[in-house]
Every structure is written in structure tokens, then in C-alpha cells.
Amino acid sequence: MSNITDTPPKLVVEGLYKIFGKHPQQALQWVKEGMNKQELLDQKHHVLGLQDINLSIQPRSIEVIMGLSGSGKSTLIRHFNRLLEPTAGKILLDGEDILTFNQRQLREMRLHKIAMVFQKFALMPHLTIAENVQYGLKLRGSSLKEADLQERCTYWLERVGLKGMEQHYPRQLSGGMQQRVGLARALATDADILLMDEAFSALDPLIRTDMQDMLLSLQQELNKTIIFITHDLDEALRIGDSIAILRDGALIQQGNAQDILLNPVDAYVRRFVADVNRTRVLKVKTIMQGMNALPTDIDDSRPMTVKGSRSVEYLLNKTILQNPSAIWVVNNKGERIGYIDRAILANTIGRDEEADQDWEGLWAASA
Amino acid sequence: MDWLTEFPALSYDALREINKAVDTTFRDFSREYGSSIEQFFDPLLQFLVWLEQLLITTPWPIIIGLVALVSWFASRNYKIVLGATISLLLIGIFGMWENTMSTLSIITVCTLLSILLGLPIGILMAHSNRAQSFITPILDVMQTMPSFVYLIPVVMLLGIGKVPGVIAVVIYAIPPMIRLTNLGIRHVDKAVLEAAEAFGSTYWQKLRQVQLPLALPSIFAGINQTIMMSLSMVVIASMIGVKGLGQPVLKAITNQYFAMGLFNGLAIVALAIIFDRVSQSYGKRLQGQHNA
Missing domain, CATH: 3.40.50.300 (P-loop containing nucleotide triphosphate hydrolases)
Structure with a gap:
């Protein structure tokens, strides 16, 4: 990802609002004064389609x-090809505002x-x-x-x-x-x-x-x-x-x-x-421990190496088959860039219980 | 409590004054502009006369051959071609050829005029909701007002003859053309229109390349209805001097000639069926093209 962040963005969206209804400009003021989507619909019969979108692509x-x-x-x-016209905001394509x-x-x-x-x-x-x-x-x-x-x-x-x-x-x-x-x-x-x-x-x-x-x-x-x-x-x-x-x-x-x-x-x-x-999506290097924070008690008797760009799923497979005592993460040149132990691995694949609680909370709030 | 049992209507004198005022205004208007309006319609009259003469003077085998040919190309169905040919032969044998040609000419002109006027009005209606809400009640009046009522001002303006006949027929027959054009265009898939716009179509490109082709089956249903309604008007049109199959029917009514009325009535029915089957099967073939 880092190799493309230096180039200027192709498409930039700044402060884009879209409100559907009879008086969108008036409704825009209410939204900017803090009215939320539901209030705007119930009290003013306008639909807040988009609010303050800022995005660069x-x-x-x-x-x-x-x-x-x-x-x-x-x-x-x-909005990107102006099949819809925004209520407020800018859309820059290669630096040119397409709304003009x-x-x-x-x-x-x-x-x-x-x-x-x-x-x-x-x-x-x-x-x-x-x-x-x-x-x-x-x-x-x-x-x-x-x-x-x-x-x-x-x-x-x-x-x-x-x-x-x-x-x-x-x-x-x-x-x-x-x-x-x-x-x-x-x-x-x-x-x-x-x-x-x-x-x-x-x-x-x-x-x-x-x-x-x-x-x-x-x-x-x-x-x-x-x-x-x-x-x-x-x-x-x-x-x-x-x-x-x-x-x-x-x-x-x-x-x-x-x-x-x-x-x-x-x-x-x-x-x-x-x-x-998540094991299929996550990369090994995103869950590894950096070389500057290694634990002191590493048992290096049966080491295993894995490339940082591999998926966690691949690492899991390899770990189960080889049963290593330590897992070293390497870059494309084979240099060690990090370390993974069983605790980290277990944490990564464990189901996120916090999310379940959040979900119940959301249900309770919307009921 | 008289006003409860007897409706408190305007007095007889007041009503007479109102009627008189409307009548004199219109009479003055027709005296003032009648001749220039007549002049305006002169080319139409010339065309009507020319077409009628053409159909009557052309040898009958050629006409039957042409009808058979058109039926074939429109429907690709030999039954329809055979039916059309036999109907025309029977009409000729029973001595109604000339009247049928007169009716055919007037129906042709009325249909062409209805398409020419109806298509753009239908497009306008589909384009704007305001136009639709303005035109719809006018169409309702045109379809429900008894035709005799609007024959009166037309005759006052233009006298008796072919042109007022054509106008009366077109007023009665044009609404389905307009309505179905409007409906057909409005029913075009919104997603397809959006795609046309997203790829950079202009308004006219969208209309010509997407909306009209996709509305065509509906437009054809409109043309079919217009033809049917024109045919049903030929008897009434004959009351103001339009020649054709309507005149013997009218004569039969006033003199109680049952057989004469029946034969000429059946000739009108035969024409209607020919037109209907041919135009409908053409419309269906158009629709089949992209439903296949």
C-alpha cells in the first residue's frame, strides 16, 4: 500500500452532503446545526443521504x-459521474472540480x-x-x-x-x-x-x-x-x-x-x-512482535521461519505440521523482522467476544 | 322550502342570454376567421381528394395485391394475408368497392395525422409531469364528449365536407395514440436509462436510441387503437358529408333498409379486422425481437 500513497489521489471528495427533499439547502443548515438523520426525517421530512463525506481515492x-x-x-x-447532484461539497477528479x-x-x-x-x-x-x-x-x-x-x-x-x-x-x-x-x-x-x-x-x-x-x-x-x-x-x-x-x-x-x-x-x-x-485476510507481519520487543525466554531449539506477506492461515497450517518451538518472521530477503509465539496466534484466531456484547448492546439500544 | 325540492336554477331568461352570448361569439369568430382557417386546411383537402381518387382509379387487382403484400411483410402469416384478400374480394362482389376505397383513404389520412400529432404530444407528456397533468383531462374530454357535440363548432367553422370529417375523427381517435406513447416511454426500465446517461447520452440520443425503441410495442398498440376508433367514427363522419361506407349505413338507418345497413356495416368490420390483425402482428413481431 505504501508505494501508492505518494502519488496524488485520482479522486477527492470534500465535505459532500446530499439531502433529498423539497428544501435541501434549508435542511443542510439544520444538519450542520446538529440535527441527526432520524430527527430530520421525522420532523422535517427530508432524507439525509450523505453527510460530510471526505474521501480520497x-x-x-x-x-x-x-x-x-x-x-x-x-x-x-x-455523485462521481454526477448522476446525482450534491447539496454541498466538492468532488475533484485529477484536481478538477467536476461540479463546476x-x-x-x-x-x-x-x-x-x-x-x-x-x-x-x-x-x-x-x-x-x-x-x-x-x-x-x-x-x-x-x-x-x-x-x-x-x-x-x-x-x-x-x-x-x-x-x-x-x-x-x-x-x-x-x-x-x-x-x-x-x-x-x-x-x-x-x-x-x-x-x-x-x-x-x-x-x-x-x-x-x-x-x-x-x-x-x-x-x-x-x-x-x-x-x-x-x-x-x-x-x-x-x-x-x-x-x-x-x-x-x-x-x-x-x-x-x-x-x-x-x-x-x-x-x-x-x-x-x-x-x-480473519486468518485468511490477516498477514503474518501485522500480528508479529517486532524485533525490538522480543521476549527473553525464547526456546530456539526447533525454529521455523515464515514470510511476513503470508496469511495467518498459512502460518497456522505450517505450525500444526511442524510443531516449532519458535516462529521467526522474515522479509523477502530472508532477514528476521519479527517473532510470533503461540499466545499471539491463539489471540488472533480467537472469536472476538467483545463484538458479541456490542451487538447485544446495539439490539438493546434499537429496541 | 321550494329551493330544496326544486333546484334553484338560473332563470330561463338568464340561461337564454348565456347561450346566446356563447353562440354569437362563436358565430362572429367563425365569420371572421372561417375562411382563413379553411385556407389553412386546404392542402389537407387536396391530399384527401388526391388519395381518394388514387385508390378509386387504381385497378382493383393491384389494390388487393398491395394489401396482400403489406399484410405479408407486416405479419409473416399466410392466414392473415388470405383473410384480407378474401374480405376485399367479397366487398367488391357485393358492390361496395368504391365506398370502401373512400373509407380507406380517409382512415389512412386520419391515422397518419394522429401519429404525426400524437407522437410528439405523447413524448412531451412522458417528459414532464406537469404536461401530463395538463393534457390528461383534455384527453378525457376528447374521449367522453359525445362526438355530435364537437361536430357543431367544426361544421360552423368549416362547413360540411371531408376536412371537418377528418378533424372530428382525429379528435376522437388520437387519445389512445398519445396515452400509449406516454405510457410506453414512462415504462422504460429506469436502470437502462441511467446506464444511457452514465455513458454520456444526450437527451435526444436517449430518446431516439433507448426510449422510443423500447416504447415501440406500446406505441404500436396505440396506432392499432387509433385505427379502430377512426373506423368506428366513419358513420358519424358521414353525417357531415364524408363519403364512404358510412353514407349507405346512414341511408339505411333513415329508410330502414336492413340488408343495406348490414352489408356496409360488415364491410367496416372487415376493414377493421384486417387493420387490427396486420398492425397487431407487426407490433408483436417488434416486441418478439428483444424478448426472444
Whole structure:
């Protein structure tokens, strides 16, 4: 992660608010004076969609925005290509505030810079698969030749595994195949930013995993900036370089998978991560004891080494098989960078009882 | 307590004054502008006369051949083609060919006019809720007001003849065209529209490439309804001098010629069925294209 934090962010959101209702500006004042979402709805009949979102998204990374339904994640993603207009705030794309764009600039941005993949696929039912894939390109007008269109379409359909389906209609395809077309349509525009709104949520679990794999392998080569919305934490941990968690329209935590699992910021997030198989997500180096704080009584008779970039799950396997007396963590060059003992390991895999208590507390509070 | 049993209506004199005021105002208006309005519709009249003559003077085998050909391309169903051909042959044998051609010409013009006017109005209605709430009650009036009532001002303005006939028919037949265009566009999947917008469609691109094609089956249902309603108006239109199958029916009513009324009535029914089956199966084929 550290190698990308130095580059300027691709997309920056500053103080973004979205309020639905008749008088959003007036409602904004009430919110800024401290009214919460529920009060605003009950007393003033306005819906607080997003409140004071500040977010910066690195180029060439996958940013996952996660939250339960109603948390505002779909509302947020629709601001990035201005399908929705914010009530207040700024959205900077490559340093330019897209909210100042006129209709022509906005259209240019949608044609060339940002493409989108939708939860319900949203393919044009009256167009063939080929025409659907070419849809974004054809909107640009005469700048592309027919042969070029054909070539790009064939290329992208092949990349998403739908070679030879050009002349079919969307309804003849399964859900998973339709979403591949959705992805090909977005990729064919060559936009640097890909917005994916619960793109895999409507698919069944096995197909969803396939699609995640495909997205990850495409991303390794394409290096796009992908903003991915989901309500599924496993999906978020699996594909996200960075994860932002939304609740009631507010951003409550942003960090990588390790941060979220190890330092959940509040009870809501802790409950979210409680059921995750943490040993698969956590890396050995995040749970190790540093070399400067080694215990004095290390029994080095049967040592074992493991790379810091391995998962804890891998370490567990190896530990059970080899039964070492000490576990040393090494970097890629084989130098020792840390130490792990059984107590640390046991702590890491133990179920987080605090989370269960938090959850009961949340239930009691909402009852 | 008289006012409870007897409704306290305006006095006879007051009512007469009101009626007179409305009538004189309209009469003055029609005297003032009648001729210029007539002039405005002159090209329409020319076209009507030209089309009617064309249909009547064209040899009947050519007309039947054309109808069969159009039916085939629209429906791809030999039963419909056969039915249309036999119906037209029977109409000819029973001596109603010329009247049927007159009716065919007026229905064609009325349908074209309804599409030409109805489509943009339907699009406007789908585009704005305000337009919809303004136009819907007007359509309700057009459909429920007895046609004889709006024949009066039309005849006062334009006299008796083809053009007032066409206007009366279009007023009655255009509402389903407008309503179903509006409905079809409004029922287009919101997710698909959002996708069109997200990829950078302009308003017109969205309308032309997404909304209209997806609303087409509904629009075709509208055209079908418009044709049916125009046909049902031919008898009433014949009261103000529109030639065609309506005139013998009218004559049959006034003279109690049962057989004459029946034959001409059946000819209207035959035309209606031909139009209906052909346009419906074309609409279904359009729909089938992306439902397959």
C-alpha cells in the first residue's frame, strides 16, 4: 500500500452532503446545526443521504465502499459521474472540480473518463451483445470507424470470456454472462475510472467468486481506478486495496483490510468483521512482535521461519505440521523482522467476544 | 322550502342570454376567421381528394395485391394475408368497392395525422409531469364528449365536407395514440436509462436510441387503437358529408333498409379486422425481437 500513497489521489471528495427533499439547502443548515438523520426525517421530512463525506481515492487501486442497504453507498457512487447532484461539497477528479462542469464537459467526462457497471446489468434489451459493448463508443459520434468498433468489441468480449456471442440478445444470456457484457461495455470505453455499483451482488456465490477473480486479473494488467460498492464484507476484503465503511450516510472508517479487521473503529464495524475468517485476510507481519520487543525466554531449539506477506492461515497450517518451538518472521530477503509465539496466534484466531456484547448492546439500544 | 325540492336554477331568461352570448361569439369568430382557417386546411383537402381518387382509379387487382403484400411483410402469416384478400374480394362482389376505397383513404389520412400529432404530444407528456397533468383531462374530454357535440363548432367553422370529417375523427381517435406513447416511454426500465446517461447520452440520443425503441410495442398498440376508433367514427363522419361506407349505413338507418345497413356495416368490420390483425402482428413481431 505504501508505494501508492505518494502519488496524488485520482479522486477527492470534500465535505459532500446530499439531502433529498423539497428544501435541501434549508435542511443542510439544520444538519450542520446538529440535527441527526432520524430527527430530520421525522420532523422535517427530508432524507439525509450523505453527510460530510471526505474521501480520497488513489489511482490504479480498488477502493471498496461498503455499508448495509440504506447506508448511502449507491447515492455516493452516483455523485462521481454526477448522476446525482450534491447539496454541498466538492468532488475533484485529477484536481478538477467536476461540479463546476457545464453540460458539454460533463458529457465529455462520461464519454471518456468514467464508465459504470450496474447491479442489475442495465443492458439495452433491444440491442445485440455487440451493440451493447459498442454503446459507449458509438455515443462519441463519428470519431471511430466501424472496423475499429468491431475490433474493440471482439477484443473485450474475448477478454470477459464471451467470444462468439456478438449476435445474441441480452435476454438469451444468464445473469453472470450479462454482467460480463456490462463489464465489457465499461472497459471498451478505455475510461481510467470504473464505477461498480453492487456489480456482483445479483449473482449467485460461485459466479460471484469467478467474477471477482476475473476483475482482479484484469486489474493487474489494466491498472484502473475502480470504485466498487458492496454490502458483502468478504467481497470487500477480497478485492479492496482500501475499504471505506458507510453508515447512515456518514463515512465511519477508511483503511485497508488489515486496519479494518484489527482496529475496527466502533461497535458497528466490529460487528461487521466478527464473522470474517480473519486468518485468511490477516498477514503474518501485522500480528508479529517486532524485533525490538522480543521476549527473553525464547526456546530456539526447533525454529521455523515464515514470510511476513503470508496469511495467518498459512502460518497456522505450517505450525500444526511442524510443531516449532519458535516462529521467526522474515522479509523477502530472508532477514528476521519479527517473532510470533503461540499466545499471539491463539489471540488472533480467537472469536472476538467483545463484538458479541456490542451487538447485544446495539439490539438493546434499537429496541 | 321550494329551493330544496326544486333546484334553484338560473332563470330561463338568464340561461337564454348565456347561450346566446356563447353562440354569437362563436358565430362572429367563425365569420371572421372561417375562411382563413379553411385556407389553412386546404392542402389537407387536396391530399384527401388526391388519395381518394388514387385508390378509386387504381385497378382493383393491384389494390388487393398491395394489401396482400403489406399484410405479408407486416405479419409473416399466410392466414392473415388470405383473410384480407378474401374480405376485399367479397366487398367488391357485393358492390361496395368504391365506398370502401373512400373509407380507406380517409382512415389512412386520419391515422397518419394522429401519429404525426400524437407522437410528439405523447413524448412531451412522458417528459414532464406537469404536461401530463395538463393534457390528461383534455384527453378525457376528447374521449367522453359525445362526438355530435364537437361536430357543431367544426361544421360552423368549416362547413360540411371531408376536412371537418377528418378533424372530428382525429379528435376522437388520437387519445389512445398519445396515452400509449406516454405510457410506453414512462415504462422504460429506469436502470437502462441511467446506464444511457452514465455513458454520456444526450437527451435526444436517449430518446431516439433507448426510449422510443423500447416504447415501440406500446406505441404500436396505440396506432392499432387509433385505427379502430377512426373506423368506428366513419358513420358519424358521414353525417357531415364524408363519403364512404358510412353514407349507405346512414341511408339505411333513415329508410330502414336492413340488408343495406348490414352489408356496409360488415364491410367496416372487415376493414377493421384486417387493420387490427396486420398492425397487431407487426407490433408483436417488434416486441418478439428483444424478448426472444
